[in-house]
Each structure stands twice: as structure tokens, then as C-alpha cells.
Amino acid sequence: MAQPLLSRLRERLGGPRIEVLAPPWVAPVLRRMAEVDEVIEADLRHGALQLGERWRLGRMLKQRAYDHAVVLPNSWKSALIPFFAGIPVRVGYAGDLRFGLLNIVHAEKPGREAMALHYARLSEMPGTEPALPLPVPRLREKGNETAARFGISAPYTVLCPGAEYGPAKRWPYFGELAAKLDGEVVLLGSLSDKKDAEKIPGKNLIGQTTIDEAIDLIAGAALVVTNDSGLMHVAAATATRQVALFGSSSPEHTPPQSTVARIVWLRVDCSPCYQRSCPLGHFKCMNGLAVERVLEEIKSRS
Ligand code: SF4
Numbered sequence: 001m002a003q004p005l006l007s008r009l010r011e012r013l014g015g016p017r018i019e020v021l022a023p024p025w026v027a028p029v030l031r032r033m034a035e036v037d038e039v040i041e042a043d044l045r046h047g048a049l050q051l052g053e054r055w056r057l058g059r060m061l062k063q064r065a066y067d068h069a070v071v072l073p074n075s076w077k078s079a080l081i082p083f084f085a086g087i088p089v090r091v092g093y094a095g096d097l098r099f100g101l102l103n104i105v106h107a108e109k110p111g112r113e114a115m116a117l118h119y120a121r122l123s124e125m126p127g128t129e130p131a132l133p134l135p136v137p138r139l140r141e142k143g144n145e146t147a148a149r150f151g152i153s154a155p156y157t158v159l160c161p162g163a164e165y166g167p168a169k170r171w172p173y174f175g176e177l178a179a180k181l182d183g184e185v186v187l188l189g190s191l192s193d194k195k196d197a198e199k200i201p202g203k204n205l206i207g208q209t210t211i212d213e214a215i216d217l218i219a220g221a222a223l224v225v226t227n228d229s230g231l232m233h234v235a236a237a238t239a240t241r242q243v244a245l246f247g248s249s250s251p252e253h254t255p256p257q258s259t260v261a262r263i264v265w266l267r268v269d270c271s272p273c274y275q276r277s278c279p280l281g282h283f284k285c286m287n288g289l290a291v292e293r294v295l296e297e298i299k300s301r302s
Pocket residue numbers: 168247248249268270271272273274275277278279280281282283284285286
């Protein structure tokens with residue numbers, strides 16, 4: 001969702017070197033972006049202030065003499081590192097009262113807009129909207145040796161039944177869908193998705209691949225079916241044919257940025273609620289999304 005911002009920074013600032021400070025789990029994704037020259041991994045835990053660690057990192061980065069920093073998260077602590085690094089231009093949303101830590105401060109738009117646009121705005125001066133359409137995200141592909149290494153032969157379908165955010169984003173019928181698909185079915189996801197995927201038929205690689213391998217397997221698939229999750233965005237950024245299933249979240253906020261993606265969203269009255277678990281108990285945004293409806297969407301693109 002941040003890659004269009006990186007493309008726009010490249011254009012607007014005359015092709016600068018771009019380095020990204022990011023947690024280790026996302027580094028392999030960033031390394032596949034043509035806009036990124038270097039990824040600096042920092043394992044700063046979510047929720048922890050780690051003031052000393054941020055100070056040390058900031059001072060280390062000071063030696064790199066950056067001209068410009070863009071802070072994507074909204075937290076106060078996330079703006080500390082570029083401040084400690086003495087980077088002269090520090091851009092971000094006002095967030096948690098970050099005036100002073102940042103010196104080019106954007107006001108948030110009311111409501112939930114598309115995240116790609118939200119980030120891309122940081123390439124402009126406050127008050128200026130980025131030109132549309134935004135560049136489409138694209139991850140570098142590394143060939144198809146990964147599928148062969150896992151004993152998978154094309155054509156195959158990848159199912160991603162997990163969603164890190166919580167059960168309210170997880171469609172409950174992946175098992176029934178898998179049983180009705182032609183050809184080999186491969187299941188991908190992180191270790192935390194393992195339990196939910198136990199009964200789904202197919203080659204279960206959940207928790208057994210690196211992020212790099214998962215990207216390769218998605219890029220080589222004939223079709224990917226996902227919830228609204230990180231792997232949905234990977235499928236979009238590898239231009240793989242995909243069907244994305246939305247329930248408690250909205251495809252207007254975090255759509256797969258791809259012209260070959262199909263979205264299925266019932267848009268029930270209570271949706272989007274953005275809750276991790278269904279606060280009403282009936283979970284009709286996903287329970288009501290029948291396998292036949294998803295198959296219809298798959299066949300409409302066959
Ligand atoms: S409240 Fe509605 S949108 Fe939210 S999880 Fe429950 S059924 Fe889905």
C-alpha cells in the first residue's frame with residue numbers, strides 16, 4: 001500500500017536513493033520493490049516505546065546524512081528516529097501531536113480513504129493532492145524454481161485462508177471451495193493461520209514457507225483466493241489473477257491494487273465494522289458469502 005508513495009517520491013524528488021527502515025518480517029517484500037535501494041531492518045516491537053533503542057538507531061542513521069524522511073505510521077514514537085537522526089525534512093501526518101518531531105505536517109482526511117492514496121499524499125506538500133491514477137505496485141519476480149522445490153506443478157491455485165488482523169476477516173468456507181476446484185491447491189499463510197487451515201484439502205504449506213517463497217508461489221499461481229490480508233496485496237503486486245473476499249473490512253479502504261483482481265463483498269448493513277471478531281455474533285458478512293458465489297467469480301474470469 002506504500003509502494004505508490006515510493007514511486008511518487010522517486011518522480012518528485014528527481015530519482016533519489018531511497019532507504020526504508022522496517023521490521024524484519026516485511027523486509028523481503030520491500031527488497032522486491034524497484035524503488036527501494038536498501039532496507040534497514042529494525043526489530044522495534046509494536047506498542048513498546050524503546051526510547052534508548054530509538055535514540056541509538058537515530059544516531060546511527062545520522063551518519064548516513066539523509067535529506068528527507070517520510071514517516072508512515074501515525075504514532076508519536078515512530079517520528080522519534082528521524083528526529084534523533086537529525087534529518088532536516090521530516091514529513092508525516094499530524095498523528096499523535098507530532099508537531100516539532102515532524103516539520104512538514106499533513107492533516108488527516110476525515111473517514112477511511114484508500115490507504116494507497118493516504119500514503120501517496122505524503123509525496124506532496126500539505127494541501128496538494130497526488131495526481132491520479134496512482135502507480136500500480138509491483139514486486140520483482142524471481143522465476144518458478146520455488147514451485148518445483150515444493151513439488152508443485154503448474155497450473156495450481158493458491159488459497160490464503162488466514163488474516164493476521166483477526167477472525168472477522170477470515171472466510172469460513174475455504175475447505176469447501178478447495179474441494180470444488182480443479183487442479184492442485186496450495187495453502188499459504190503464517191504459523192498463526194495453521195489451526196484454521198487444518199481441515200482444508202490441498203498441499204498445506206502454511207507456516208512452512210519464507211515470505212520470499214510465498215511471493216514466488218503466489219506469482220506462479222494460476223489463481224489466488226484470499227481474505228483481506230497481506231498476501232492479498234502480494235497477489236495484486238505480482239499481477240496474479242485473484243479473487244479477494246471482504247467481510248468486516250472495506251475494499252474501498254484497502255483494495256487489492258490490480259486490474260486482474262476480482263472483489264467479493266456482501267456489504268451487509270453492519271459492514272465494514274473493522275472489528276477483529278464479530279461484535280454481533282452472527283458474522284453474516286462472511287458466513288453469508290456462499291462458496292457458489294466465489295466459484296461464480298472464479299469462473300467469470302476463466
Ligand atoms: S458486525 Fe457485521 S461486518 Fe462486523 S464482523 Fe459482524 S457481521 Fe461482519
